[in-house]
Structure formats: C-alpha cells, structure tokens
Amino acid sequence: MMDQQPRIEEGKKSTGANRRNRILRRAGVIVVVLVTLFYGAGGWYFSSLLGSDAFAVDSEDEVQEFDLEVIAVGENEITFRSEAGSDADLLADGRYGVDLPDGWIEVGDVVEARTEGEYDVVTRRLRPSDGATPAVGSPADFQSYFYESSPLDVGFQYEDVSYASPLGEFDAWFVPADGQTWVVAVHGKGAEPRECLRILRPISESGHPTLIVTYRNDPGQPADPSGYHRYGATEWAEVEGAVQYAIDHGAEDVVLVGLSTGAAHSLGFLYESNLASRAVGAIFDSPNIDFGRTVDFEASQRSLPLIGLGVPQSLATVAKFFGSLRFDFDWSQVDFIDDAEEIDIPVLVFHGTDDSTVPLDVSERLQEKRPDLVTLVVVDGAGHVQAWNRDALAYEERVLAFLAGVG
Numbered sequence: 001m002m003d004q005q006p007r008i009e010e011g012k013k014s015t016g017a018n019r020r021n022r023i024l025r026r027a028g029v030i031v032v033v034l035v036t037l038f039y040g041a042g043g044w045y046f047s048s049l050l051g052s053d054a055f056a057v058d059s060e061d062e063v064q065e066f067d068l069e070v071i072a073v074g075e076n077e078i079t080f081r082s083e084a085g086s087d088a089d090l091l092a093d094g095r096y097g098v099d100l101p102d103g104w105i106e107v108g109d110v111v112e113a114r115t116e117g118e119y120d121v122v123t124r125r126l127r128p129s130d131g132a133t134p135a136v137g138s139p140a141d142f143q144s145y146f147y148e149s150s151p152l153d154v155g156f157q158y159e160d161v162s163y164a165s166p167l168g169e170f171d172a173w174f175v176p177a178d179g180q181t182w183v184v185a186v187h188g189k190g191a192e193p194r195e196c197l198r199i200l201r202p203i204s205e206s207g208h209p210t211l212i213v214t215y216r217n218d219p220g221q222p223a224d225p226s227g228y229h230r231y232g233a234t235e236w237a238e239v240e241g242a243v244q245y246a247i248d249h250g251a252e253d254v255v256l257v258g259l260s261t262g263a264a265h266s267l268g269f270l271y272e273s274n275l276a277s278r279a280v281g282a283i284f285d286s287p288n289i290d291f292g293r294t295v296d297f298e299a300s301q302r303s304l305p306l307i308g309l310g311v312p313q314s315l316a317t318v319a320k321f322f323g324s325l326r327f328d329f330d331w332s333q334v335d336f337i338d339d340a341e342e343i344d345i346p347v348l349v350f351h352g353t354d355d356s357t358v359p360l361d362v363s364e365r366l367q368e369k370r371p372d373l374v375t376l377v378v379v380d381g382a383g384h385v386q387a388w389n390r391d392a393l394a395y396e397e398r399v400l401a402f403l404a405g406v407g
Contacts, residue, residue: 042304042315042318042319043315043318043319043321043322044319044322045305045319046299046311046315046316046319047319047320047322047323047326049319050295050319050320050323050327051323051326051327054229054291054295055228055229055323055327055329056228056229057217057223057224057227057228057229058190064099064141065141066099066101066139066140066141067082067083067086067087067139067141067142068080068081068082068087068090068098068139068140068141068142069081069082069137069138069139069140070100070134070135070136070137070138070139070140071121071136071137072123072136073126073134073135073136074126075126076125076126077111077123077124077125077126078105078107078123078124078126078134079121079122079123079124080121080122080123080124080140080142081116081119081120081121081122082119082120082122083118083119083120084115084117084118084119084120085120086120087120087142088354088356088383089142089144089383089386090120090122090142091110091113091120091122092110092354092381092382092383092386092389092390093109093110093381093390094108094109094382094386094389094390094391094392095107095108095127095146095388095389095392096124096142096143096144096146096389097142097143097144097145097146097147097148098134098140098141098142098143099140099141099142099143099148100132100134100138100139100140100141101138101139102132103132103133104129104132104148104149105126105127105129105132105134106126106127106129106146107124107125107126107127108124108125108126108127109124109125110122110123110124111123111124111125144383144384144385144386144389145191145192145194145195145197145198146197146198146388146389147194147197147198148194149194150173150194150197151173151175151197151200151212153197154197154200154201154204155201156175156200156204157175157176158173158174158175158176159173159174159176160172160173160174161173161174161211161245163211163213163241163242163244163245164241164244164245165215165216165222165237165238165240165241166237166241167216167222167223167224167225167237167238168222169222170213170214170215170216170218170221170222170238170241170242171214171220171221172193172211172212172213172214172242172245173193173210173211173212174209174210174211175200175204175209175210175211175212176209177204177207177208177209177210178207178209179206179207179208179209180250180251180252180253181208181251181252181253181254181255181280181406182208182209182210182211182246182251182253182254182255183203183208183209183210183211183254183255183256183257184210184211184213184239184242184243184246184254184255184256184257184266185199185200185203185210185211185212185213185257185258185259185262186213186215186239186256186257186258186259186262186263186265186266187212187259187260187262188259188260188261188262188286188288188385189229189231189260189261189262189288191259191260191385193212193213193214195259195385196212196257196259197212198388198389198392198395199257199283199285199388199395199396199399200212201396202396202397202399202400202403203257203399203403205400206400206403206404208255208403209246209251211242211245211246213238213239213242214238215235215238215239215265216234216235216238217229226327226328228327228329229261230329230334231261231264231288231291231334232261232264232265232267232268232289232291232334232336233268233330233333233334235264235265235268236265236266236267236268236269236271236272236273238265239256239265239266239268239269239273240269240272240273240275243269243273243275243278243279244275247275247278251278253278253279253280254278254279254280255279255280255281255282255283255403255406256269256270256279256281256282256283257282257283257284258282258283258284258285258287259284259285259286259385260285260286260287260288260357260358260384260385261288261291263282263284263285263286263287263288263289264287264288264289264291264334264336266282266284267289267336267343268336270282270342270343270345271336271339271342279345280345280406281345281346281347281348281402281403281405281406282345282346282347282348283347283348283349283350283399283402284347284348284349284350284363285349285350285351285385285387285388286350286351286352286355286357286358286363286384286385286386286387287349287351287358287362287363287366288357288358288362289334289335289336289337289362289366290334290335290336290337290362290365291331291334291335292320292331292334292335293335293359293361293362294357294358294359294362295316295319295320296313296316297357297358297359298357299311299313299315299316299319300313300316301356337362337365337366337369340366340369340370341369341370343370343373343374344373345373345406346373346374346375346402346405346406347366347370347373347374347375348375348377348398348399348402349363349366349367349374349375349376349377350377350379350382350387350388350395350398351363351376351377351378351379351382351387352378352379352380352381352382352383352384352386352387352390353378353379353380353381353382354381354382354383355382355383355384356383356384357384358384360378363376364376375402377398379391379395
C-alpha cells in the first residue's frame with residue numbers, strides 16, 4: 001500500500017506529458033500546413049506575376065498611358081503634375097523627352113519640385129527644339145529615350161534594312177560611316193530601337209557604321225517559338241544575324257552595344273556564336289545579365305498581398321522554381337556572370353545608383369569577375385538606362401575614349 005500514491009502520481013505525469021506531446025504534434029502539423037500553404041500559394045501567385053510581367057509578350061495594340069498633365073508653360077520652363085510618387089523620372093535631373101498626343105518636346109533639369117496634396121508638381125527646363133508647342137492641360141508621357149523617333153533626330157541619315165536569323169527577317173536601322181568596325185546596338189526588353197539613339201552621336205562621330213537592331217518578340221518581328229521572352233537564352237541568335245549582316249556588308253569586326261536585357265543578348269552571342277571572335281569590344285548600360293538576381297531585387301521591393309509585409313527571399317526562390325516549371329525556363333542559363341571567364345574583349349559598363357530595375361551589384365559582380373577587361377562607370381543618381389540622361393557629355397566622352405581604344 002505504501003507504493004500506491006507514487007504510482008498514481010507517475011501515471012498523472014505520464015498522461016500530462018502525452019497530452020503536451022499531442023498538442024505539440026498538432027501544432028507542428030498546423031505549422032507545416034500553414035508554411036506549405038504560404039509557400040505553395042504564395043509561390044504560385046508570384047510565379048503568375050512573373051508570367052504576366054516578365055515572360056509574356058506585350059500586345060502590339062497596347063494603348064499608351066499619358067500619366068502627366070501640363071499645368072503651366074513659360075518661355076524656358078514647363079510644369080507637370082502627376083500622382084504623388086508615380087513617376088520617379090519626373091523628379092530626376094537630366095535630359096528627357098516628353099511624348100504629347102500631338103508631338104514631342106525635350107526637357108532639362110528640375111527647377112522646382114513640390115507636393116500638393118495627392119500630386120507631385122514639377123517644373124523643368126524646356127529645351128529649345130523643333131518639337132510641339134505644349135498646351136496647358138495637355139496630357140503627357142515622360143520618356144528617358146530623349147530622342148523621338150529615328151537617327152534623324154540625332155542629326156544622322158540612315159537606311160531601313162533587314163537581316164536574317166533562324167526565325168526569319170528582322171528590321172534594323174543602318175547609320176553609315178566610313179570605318180570598318182561596325183557597332184551593333186541592341187535595345188532592352190520591352191523598349192524600342194530608339195532607346196539606342198542616345199549613344200549614337202559618339203559612335204557615328206568616331207566613324208563607326210551602326211546597326212540598331214530589333215529581335216524576336218519585338219512589335220512586328222518574328223516571335224520566339226516558346227511564346228515568351230527568354231532573356232538572352234535565344235535572342236542572341238538575332239545578334240548573330242546582325243553581326244553576319246555587318247560582315248557581309250564590309251565590316252572587319254564589331255563592337256556590341258547592349259542596353260538592359262540587350263546586354264544579355266550580346267553576352268549570349270559572345271558565349272554561343274561562331275562569330276564571337278569578330279567582336280572587339282562591348283558597351284553595356286544597366287545590364288540585365290543575371291535575370292534571377294533581377295527578379296529577387298524586384299521581389300524585395302514588393303509587399304505581400306493583404307498583410308503588407310515584404311516578400312522574403314525564400315518565397316522569391318519558390319516563385320522562381322514554379323516559374324521554371326510553368327515557363328520551361330532555366331535560370332542558370334541567363335546568369336551570364338557565371339560564365340564571364342569566356343569574355344575576352346574590353347567591356348565598358350554604365351550603371352546608375354538609383355536603378356530600381358537591375359541592381360547595381362550585377363555590374364559590380366561582372367567587374368569583380370573580370371577586372372582585367374571590365375570598366376564600370378557608376379553614375380550617381382541615374383535610374384535604369386539613364387546614365388546618358390544624367391550627364392550626356394560625360395557619358396559620350398567615356399564612349400568616345402573607349403571606342404578609340406578598340407576600333
């Protein structure tokens with residue numbers, strides 16, 4: 001009888017411990033279920049955003065959005081109004097173009113910027129040009145391209161030509177010059193060939209014939225068989241076709257110019273093409289040459305729906321995994337920095353500190369990988385592909401010096 005009480009107490013302890021263990025197991029199952037739902041549903045959701053924002057090809061009949069309003073026009077100044085925080089370019093110093101429903105104007109540095117309620121009100125220098133006369137109340141669209149439509153806007157004659165890739169014929173602008181080193185210029189994904197016009201002046205004045213190209217999925221051009229943008233994995237074939245066109249028309253060698261994702265297409269050419277030995281130099285601006293890192297950077301600037309917290313890196317990784325399955329995409333194939341040891345030509349890179357699309361560390365990693373060949377020019381305050389806009393004179397002097405060394 002003396003041992004009965006201790007046995008009862010031990011039984012109670014055992015029952016209590018079992019209850020706690022059951023509770024912990026149930027809690028663990030709930031946590032696993034919640035984590036699985038979070039990463040499964042969240043990863044699928046953000047992979048869908050990847051599909052619509054990054055991989056899908058834009059419709060050719062998209063309507064241009066005029067998100068600014070002209071509210072005052074002076075002899076040398078113009079004032080715009082936009083929703084507060086909606087257009088970072090509007091607040092950035094430098095030279096920009098402004099698209100109007102009935103024309104085009106050029107503007108310079110910010111004179112004054114203020115916030116009035118829900119609006120940013122920004123006054124900028126109005127540059128003398130042959131563009132439209134803006135009217136108060138007119139809608140407007142800010143453009144970093146600066147030049148409106150063709151090489152004629154920069155002061156150079158050109159020809160409309162076509163070149164071939166395995167997908168068919170592609171359009172290009174040819175700007176003639178006397179040299180035998182041609183420049184092949186490739187715009188970024190979602191941009192237009194006129195994006196390359198900002199770099200045209202120092203190229204042409206150096207005597208280099210220039211081919212400003214289109215590539216697959218551009219409006220009016222052949223589509224990639226996948227139906228998606230491939231970020232250099234396939235588009236390099238158009239760069240190869242353009243280089244072949246240059247060779248067939250008298251080029252001894254070429255310099256590649258790649259803006260944003262156009263740099264990925266150019267590096268894909270250098271790594272994959274039998275014509276890569278014809279390249280003697282490359283100029284990249286805000287190069288999107290590790291698309292996986294660009295996606296991570298974009299995710300870090302987003303918030304989770306409903307709860308408003310930032311997107312964790314782990315969720316971005318899951319989203320990319322789902323994206324690779326849904327869109328048949330190999331992320332390692334578009335990390336062109338990993339294969340940078342294959343670069344054997346000098347490369348000049350511009351990258352702005354305020355680039356919110358491609359992080360500056362992408363260009364820094366490229367330079368760290370090939371410090372013997374890559375020269376990085378970091379432009380304070382410049383946004384994505386806006387180093388020229390920030391300081392056109394300094395930009396063009398760098399390009400002239402580079403071309404003098406490789407041409």
